[in-house]
Amino acid sequence: MNGYTYRVRNFAPPSGKQSLLFPIRLRPGLRLLFAAVLFVAFLPGWTSAQQLPVIRFVRNPDAAPDFKLKDFSGKELSLADSRGKVILLNFWATWCGPCRAEIPTLVKLQEHYKDQLQIIGLVVDEDEEDPVRQVVKAEGINYPVAMAPTEVRVRYGGITALPSVFVIDREGRVVQKHVGLFNPALYEMEVRALAELPVAAKIETFEDTGDIFLKHADRATSLPGVDFRNLSAEQRNAALHKFNAESCECGCKFTLAQCRIYDPACQRSQKRTAEIVKAIAGAATKTEKKENQDPKTDTTPTPSAQPAQQPPAR
DSSP states (O other): OTTOOOOOOOSSOOTTOOOTTOOOOOOHHHHHHHHHHHHHHTSTTTSOGGGSOEEEEESSOOBOOOOOEEOTTSOEEOSGGGTTSEEEEEEEOTTOHHHHHHHHHHHHHHHHTTTTEEEEEEEOSSSOHHHHHHHHHHHTOOSOEEEOOHHHHHHTTOOOSSSEEEEEOTTSBEEEEEESOOOHHHHHHHHHHHTTOOOOOEEEEEOOSSSSOGGGGGGOSOOTTOOOTTSOHHHHHHHHHHHHHSBOSSSSOSBHHHHHHHOTTOHHHHHHHHHHHHHHHHHHHHHHHHHHHSOOOOOOOOOOOOOOOOOOOO
16 A cells, blocks of 8 residues: 555454553453443444554564674573564663663563563663663563673664664564654554554554665665755755765764764764755756856748749739
8 A cells, every 4th residue: 555554453452461551450340331332443434544553664674683692691692592572672771761761661561471572681881780780680670681792783773872672573674663762552562563463553664764774774865954955856866876975074984874864963964965965956057057048049940032023014
């Protein structure tokens, strides 16, 4: 359906697996009424897809870069060990307020979906393990936690903000990325959908244009902080080509396009992309002026001379 698909699964969770989103216990007298309401609510045409929450997954996702680390219990830790489960790969830090705020939710998710879900916490603190151990113990974290070495962060495109959560499907592919503190209900809906558990949601797919992995920045048709409004479609494509061919000089080792996605606050990539846009727009303006100033040759054929008619003889 125009680049995306959606499906609506059954609302009621399967036996023995109640959703954390709806922890409702009804008295026997109300159960029949509640069931009747749900039956009417899900009659064809009663509920439109627009009224359902939307969750989005990458179309044709990339494999998640694997790693081999040791968690704080001394056990080997890798993505391959959790193949077949949904994985929430959570990059966080002990000094990050939003990271600490979402830990209780992650603990509950791990406990509730332990057969379908594996949460992995990778800490970006500077080689300080003691504070991390204290937090793990104080928060009762029930999922593996390890330090995130630089090479792992780089393979995931660099971690510019915390928390950063990569959602990995049961086949080991990255299907979504969340930066910042999100509503825990979103995480649960994504987990249930990927685990093929019932969930009432509209599911859409989208193409990764660098938001998940920077290597796909060449697919982007717009970039943070870049104004294409004065360019035609052809000029926009020319500008994007230059952005993906030229490296940023800020030291990030990315192309201009990648840098705009990776660090929208970068002044160098913003200035350089603006210069390229201005140059392309200026070149087009000069061409138009030149064409307007060039005299046009009159190609209208000159009519043949006709002999003057002689007055009639008297």
